[in-house]
Amino acid sequence: xxxxxxxxxxxxxxxxxxxxxxxxxxxxxxxxxxxxxxxxxxxxxxxxxxxxxxxxxxxxxxxxxxxxxxxxxxxxxxxxxxxxxxxxxxxxxxxxxxxxxxxxxxxxxxxxxxxxxxxxxxxxxxxxxxxxxxxxxxxxxxxxxxxxxxxxxxxxxxxxxxxxxxxxxxxxxxxxxxxxxxxxxxxxxxxxxxxxxxxxxxxxxxxxxxxxxxxxxxxxxxxxxxxxxxxxxxxxxxxxxxxxxxxxxxxxxxxxxxxxxxxxxxxxxxxxxxxxxxxxxxxxxxxxxxxxxxxxxxxxxxxxxxxxxxxxxxxxxxxxxxxxxxxxxxxxxxxxxxxxxxxxxxxxxxxxxxxxxxxxxxxxxxxxxxxxxxxxxxxxxxxxxxxxxxxxxxxxxxxxxxxxxxxxxxxxxxxxxxxxxxxxxxxxxxxxxxxxxxxxxxxxxxxxxxxxxxxxxxxxxxxxxxxxxxxxxxxxxxxxxxxxxxxxxxxxxxxxxxxxxxxxxxxxxxxxxxxxxxxxxxxxxxxxxxxxxxxxxxx
Amino acid sequence: xxxxxxxxxxxxxxxxxxxxxxxxxxxxxxxxxxxxxxxxxxxxxxxxxxxxxxxxxxxxxxxxxxxxxxxxxxxxxxxxxxxxxxxxxxxxxxxxxxxxxxxxxxxxxxxxxxxxxxxxxxxxxxxxx
Numbered sequence: 046x047x048x049x050x051x052x053x054x055x056x057x058x059x060x061x062x063x064x065x066x067x068x069x070x071x072x073x074x075x076x077x078x079x080x081x082x083x084x085x086x087x088x089x090x091x092x093x094x095x096x097x098x099x100x101x102x103x104x105x106x107x108x109x110x111x112x113x114x115x116x117x118x119x120x121x122x123x124x125x126x127x128x129x130x131x132x133x134x135x136x137x138x139x140x141x142x143x144x145x146x147x148x149x150x151x152x153x154x155x156x157x158x159x160x161x162x163x164x165x166x167x168x169x170x171x172x173x174x175x176x177x178x179x180x181x182x183x184x185x186x187x188x189x190x191x192x193x194x195x196x197x198x199x200x201x202x203x204x205x206x207x208x209x210x211x212x213x214x215x216x217x218x219x220x221x222x223x224x225x226x227x228x229x230x231x232x233x234x235x236x237x238x239x240x241x242x243x244x245x246x247x248x249x250x251x252x253x254x255x256x257x258x259x260x261x262x263x264x265x266x267x268x269x270x271x272x273x274x275x276x277x278x279x280x281x282x283x284x285x286x287x288x289x290x291x292x293x294x295x296x297x298x299x300x301x302x303x304x305x306x307x308x309x310x311x312x313x314x315x316x317x318x319x320x321x322x323x324x325x326x327x328x329x330x331x332x333x334x335x336x337x338x339x340x341x342x343x344x345x346x347x348x349x350x351x352x353x354x355x356x357x358x359x360x361x362x363x364x365x366x367x368x369x370x371x372x373x374x375x376x377x378x379x380x381x382x383x384x385x386x387x388x389x390x391x392x393x394x395x396x397x398x399x400x401x402x403x404x405x406x407x408x409x410x411x412x413x414x415x416x417x418x419x420x421x422x423x424x425x426x427x428x429x430x431x432x433x434x435x436x437x438x439x440x441x442x443x444x445x446x447x448x449x450x451x452x453x454x455x456x457x458x459x460x461x462x463x464x465x466x467x468x469x470x471x472x473x474x475x476x477x478x479x480x481x482x483x484x485x486x487x488x489x490x491x492x493x494x495x496x497x498x499x500x501x502x503x504x505x506x507x508x509x510x511x512x513x514x515x516x517x518x519x520x521x522x523x524x525x526x527x528x529x530x531x532x533x534x535x536x537x538x539x540x541x542x543x544x545x546x547x548x549x550x551x552x553x554x555x556x557x558x559x560x561x562x563x564x565x566x567x568x569x570x571x572x573x574x575x576x577x578x579x580x581x582x583x584x
Numbered sequence: 585x586x587x588x589x590x591x592x593x594x595x596x597x598x599x600x601x602x603x604x605x606x607x608x609x610x611x612x613x614x615x616x617x618x619x620x621x622x623x624x625x626x627x628x629x630x631x632x633x634x635x636x637x638x639x640x641x642x643x644x645x646x647x648x649x650x651x652x653x654x655x656x657x658x659x660x661x662x663x664x665x666x667x668x669x670x671x672x673x674x675x676x677x678x679x680x681x682x683x684x685x686x687x688x689x690x691x692x693x694x695x696x697x698x699x700x701x702x703x704x705x706x707x708x709x710x711x712x713x
Contacts, residue, residue, distance in 0.1 A: 107693025
């Protein structure tokens with residue numbers, strides 16, 4: 046089933062839920078009001094019923110896209126629970142406060158219903174759907190020029206003045222050239238598209254101007270003369286900000302209870318971790334789990350933390366992973382000695398949960414940013430050859446465990462050499478970026494897209510059947526063939542050929558990739574500009 | 585390792601039941617049956633023999649932990665793994681559920697787009713080690 050269908054199903058459920066939630070909140074409000082008005086003592090059963098209602102909302106609202114309401118309900122639930130546990134009868138003012146909080150929640154629900162009428166949630170919509178990224182531009186005089194150059198990269202661009210409130214076309218990004226506009230004017234215009242990310246262009250590149258932009262919520266800042274390719278690169282980063290997978294932490298500690306405590310604490314903050322109690326299992330743990338960071342106990346029997354860290358550092362694959370020691374060692378001298386051997390930092394036990402989460406998050410984030418930058422191709426921002434091969438292997442073994450199907454697609458631009466020969470390498474690069482952008486915009490967020498070689502691309506589509514993969518690539522092929530490529534005054538069209546193979550037919554990552562490659566070759570032989578599916582040899 | 589295929593979801597809140605069904609069947613590709621309460625879960629687990637029971641902690645009638653105990657007393661359901669779902673996030677409480685035999689705990693509210701992945705990871709972790 047298509048991702049958009051899933052979103053539609055979820056949206057329908059969300060709508061149903063909102064209706065019920067409104068009803069539930071009104072019931073709870075009525076209960077609270079009734080209790081507040083009562084003269085006699087409030088019996089525990091009545092409070093228990095309130096608590097149960099709040100508990101339900103606390104556990105469900107977030108799932109349906111109302112996280113703030115869920116948190117609010119959770120706080121109220123805890124309050125009622127405290128009252129129940131202390132067996133001090135709540136006073137009338139206390140219950141009135143509860144009622145007011147409930148009606149605040151109800152208003153919150155009504156407000157959000159107004160702003161999201163019939164619209165799917167924007168964070169699901171962006172990039173993953175079957176549409177281009179939308180950009181609105183406000184640049185006194187230069188709007189048309191900017192509009193054309195960005196449209197050439199495959200974005201759906203309009204002048205900001207054409208965007209109407211309540212209209213279906215709302216921008217994902219708004220670009221404002223502030224140089225010829227009064228602040229009041231562009232600020233007012235920008236406020237009309239609150240959902241869009243903001244990029245400012247200015248004449249003034251001073252620190253103050255940049256600070257002003259940051260405070261105005263800008264996510265990008267460029268100065269004149271405008272370098273369109275670097276603006277485009279920035280847009281690419283903005284819109285493809287991947288829905289972050291949770292950070293992954295490998296915990297190496299022989300104290301299982303403490304390690305489990307760390308795991309649960311991190312889990313509460315949305316960080317995944319795996320515990321390893323025997324140092325000798327660490328290499329396998331790294332290989333299987335591919336963490337963003339490793340937390341290593343400094344004192345373990347058989348192998349000390351620094352020894353283990355040095356052992357991990359033998360392998361270049363794990364260079365990017367910060368190794369952080371956990372230790373009861375507060376002696377600065379001895380900490381320094383450990384760090385001099387290997388490892389990146391110290392966390393001293395006992396450590397507060399909040400501190401642990403903060404320390405781990407900051408380092409894991411940095412580690413991930415670095416590895417993403419290292420693994421990405423400079424021209425397209427796509428994943429490089431070795432990294433995408435690794436991803437295919439990960440996906441392959443994942444599907445073998447889960448029994449689900451994933452597909453690998455090999456794509457090659459047709460007659461690329463003649464484009465280079467005819468229009469020059471600059472144009473060749475532009476065509477490669479054009480296709481990279483199209484793939485990024487059209488495929489789902491969970492898909493991995495890599496640049497495999499010169500004009501070759503690979504996409505890995507998890508949880509996707511062969512037929513769905515073929516259809517998706519077929520649609521992208523059609524769009525690509527229709528795109529107008531511009532080289533100076535000339536306009537030309539480019540096509541690609543693609544081959545698709547499924548993990549159900551090939552159980553080895555290398556063979557899977559070869560099969561997709563062969564299918565792509567068949568597509569070339571069959572006349573190019575087509576998608577072929579790799580069929581498993583009949584048994 | 586046996587792949588995770590059949591999941592029995594036990595939850596008294598019908599909205600959550602429905603969204604979990606979409607999350608597990610459509611997003612995750614699992615086979616799913618839903619029960620409203622512990623009692624029907626115990627007989628359904630006996631009948632249908634799911635690979636996994638996803639069990640809400642707080643339910644009217646017999647609650648999640650009691651349902652788990654009953655499942656363990658019944659020979660046909662004795663070894664079916666159970667994952668709890670709860671809106672409580674105290675580490676000590678989660679620890680307790682694990683101690684009484686749950687594979688792991690899924691915290692509510694869950695994200696329908698990632699619930700299946702979460703279950704698969706728990707499944708793989710428990711079979712790895």
